[in-house]
Amino acid sequence: MNIQFKDKRILLDKMEMQRTIERLSSEIIKDNPDIEVLCIMGIRKRGDILAKRLANILKKTTSWEIEVGVLDITLYRDDLTIYGPKPIIGSTYFPSSIDGKEVLLVDDVIYTGRTIRSALDEIMDYGRPLRIKLAVLVNRGGRELPILPDYTGISVELGEKEEIQVLLKETDKEDMVKVVEVKNGIR
Amino acid sequence: MGLDRKDLLGIQDLSIDEIEEILTTAEHMEEILTRPIKKAPTLRGITVANLFFEPSTRTLNSFTLAEKRLSADSINLSAASSSVLKGETLLDTAKNIQAMEVDVMVVRHSMPGSPHFLAKRLKASVINAGDGCHEHPTQALLDIMTIKKNFPSFKDLKIAIIGDIKHSRVSRSLILGLKKMGAKITLCAPPTLLPLWLEPFGVEFEYSLEKTLPGKDILYILRIQKERQEESFLPSLREYIKNYSLTYEKLRKFASKEVLIMHPGPINRGIEIESRIADSEYSLVLNQVTSGVAVRMSILYLLTQRKLYGSKD
Numbered sequence: 001m002n003i004q005f006k007d008k009r010i011l012l013d014k015m016e017m018q019r020t021i022e023r024l025s026s027e028i029i030k031d032n033p034d035i036e037v038l039c040i041m042g043i044r045k046r047g048d049i050l051a052k053r054l055a056n057i058l059k060k061t062t063s064w065e066i067e068v069g070v071l072d073i074t075l076y077r078d079d080l081t082i083y084g085p086k087p088i089i090g091s092t093y094f095p096s097s098i099d100g101k102e103v104l105l106v107d108d109v110i111y112t113g114r115t116i117r118s119a120l121d122e123i124m125d126y127g128r129p130l131r132i133k134l135a136v137l138v139n140r141g142g143r144e145l146p147i148l149p150d151y152t153g154i155s156v157e158l159g160e161k162e163e164i165q166v167l168l169k170e171t172d173k174e175d176m177v178k179v180v181e182v183k184n185g186i187r
Numbered sequence: 188m189g190l191d192r193k194d195l196l197g198i199q200d201l202s203i204d205e206i207e208e209i210l211t212t213a214e215h216m217e218e219i220l221t222r223p224i225k226k227a228p229t230l231r232g233i234t235v236a237n238l239f240f241e242p243s244t245r246t247l248n249s250f251t252l253a254e255k256r257l258s259a260d261s262i263n264l265s266a267a268s269s270s271v272l273k274g275e276t277l278l279d280t281a282k283n284i285q286a287m288e289v290d291v292m293v294v295r296h297s298m299p300g301s302p303h304f305l306a307k308r309l310k311a312s313v314i315n316a317g318d319g320c321h322e323h324p325t326q327a328l329l330d331i332m333t334i335k336k337n338f339p340s341f342k343d344l345k346i347a348i349i350g351d352i353k354h355s356r357v358s359r360s361l362i363l364g365l366k367k368m369g370a371k372i373t374l375c376a377p378p379t380l381l382p383l384w385l386e387p388f389g390v391e392f393e394y395s396l397e398k399t400l401p402g403k404d405i406l407y408i409l410r411i412q413k414e415r416q417e418e419s420f421l422p423s424l425r426e427y428i429k430n431y432s433l434t435y436e437k438l439r440k441f442a443s444k445e446v447l448i449m450h451p452g453p454i455n456r457g458i459e460i461e462s463r464i465a466d467s468e469y470s471l472v473l474n475q476v477t478s479g480v481a482v483r484m485s486i487l488y489l490l491t492q493r494k495l496y497g498s499k500d
Binding site for chain 1: 218223228229
């Protein structure tokens, strides 16, 4: 059964999303005056696209050496036993060794925190970074683990049956963050 | 769509989509093998028993490593050290292992169809790691994966399988798999080792190595099973070497310059293949071994995920 969604309200339109990403990058710059190398790891899917956009802005506005990688956390999920359908695996890509580096983890939405937990585990299997910080575009409630983002684009509280949808033009033809209502099925 | 089955018994009953899913997943699994810590926690809590009633080094170690890379617990059981020697039947052995809450059994047995027999009677997933002269699906899948990495498409790919085809389960699975992917296959062997009943598979037959070599993209060399020579399929090993051994000289003289060589191992250097070729840049033999771990990780993952979610129906 396909889950159906009904649009409820728009949180960020194209311009607002662009401005939010720019604000995130200036916060990151202000917060890290002494950085030389920054490894930005985006969580598939969509976190990796946001990571690239952030990287492009940071490359233009700083003298930092920026590396961009992709994390696919499927093999690290703790809910493999609970939800269907069977998740399709994607590849993880680390640009180089992350030992002793500053790592910025990027995702589109933070909800339960379990994805970030998986991502941290995967990074730790790859090396020992100096520090890991977390940037998200949307912070919604419902955390099940003690994880907080360092940089947040927008925070929102959702009602029952409400979901966040992040659309990016690279995969969805347009830039938009909206709240939708789940019409049927379980979320 | 996708792999949704309890067991992996043979290439014969796999669809192209299923083969593609196994290979795509295997490519991602291969990335884990390149990490400083070559391990993912995915199969934590899954127990795998490797039941090898026939000798094996490559396949057993490859499966064992695949299990460890994905954090499954595994036990190995070989005929030499088990109660099979005390007269226990195959089914009793398997049911006893299953009673220890084992989720997956990897089975190698000299009797064709024994993994199928077990699969029907066990709740655990069964993976065929070679059943007699019948099939060896994981070998064929790792071979197809190795080929896929070197060629953009299987369409019109020309592959020759050379050697003891009669006794080879590897060749049976490989022919089935490559035909499904759309490759053109030529079989080359002395008539006694080239069973004509393979004709319905849509393959070409060739008795001369010199005529087989030109224009092929891949030469897949099979091991001459020396232990079977007493059954007189060959007048002598020397005659086989003279006519069918792939030497560097024959390779340069007859085969295309871009040809690649594959072999499922173990290699008999100087018998079916000249030592120099096995170590040359033509050889994909060690790439095959690496693909093997990734393919087996992929199969273990896909079969056990089905188990965790339950079947769709």
